[in-house]
Every structure is written in C-alpha cells, then in structure tokens.
Amino acid sequence: MIKVKNLKGTAGRVPNGYDSWLEYWEAKAGQRATKCMRVGCSVTGRANLVGAHVKKVDIYDNKWYIVPLCQADNMRTDEFFVYEPLVPVNA
C-alpha cells in the first residue's frame, strides 16, 4: 500500500478512447474496478466508484495517478493509504 492525497480540481479531460478515468484505470491496470482501493474502506460496486486523481505523499515524483475510490474517499482532504496499482495519468 502507499500513502496518497487527493488532487482537487483536476478532473481534466479523459484521454481519447476512454469513457471515464475509471475505465482508463481498468485498461492500464488490466483489471476491473470492483472496490474502493482505500485501505479500510468497504465500499464495493463499480457504480459507486470514480477514477480519482491522487498524488503520492512520500515520493516526490510530481506525477498524478488514478486510483478507484468511492465518492466519500474522493472528497477526503487528509492523507490516506491505498492499495496498488496506481496508474499514472499519462501512462
């Protein structure tokens, strides 16, 4: 797991060929999004998830990453742990 925080106001344009950031994550990660990836969160169901933009907290690589989160965790302003994989926005 890895510690991250949400990036605000960074929804941006979904890359060509994808309907959503969630679909983008699925394609690059090679798996379906079925649960919120925040450690300790029990929200499941693809319809309850978004492809959230996050930044790694302890690694200063300046990259933005996508990870499936529930709506509530997508609104968090603190730092929290998620399970990998994270998919870089410009993968």
Ligand SMILES: [Zn+2]
């Ligand atoms: Zn969650």
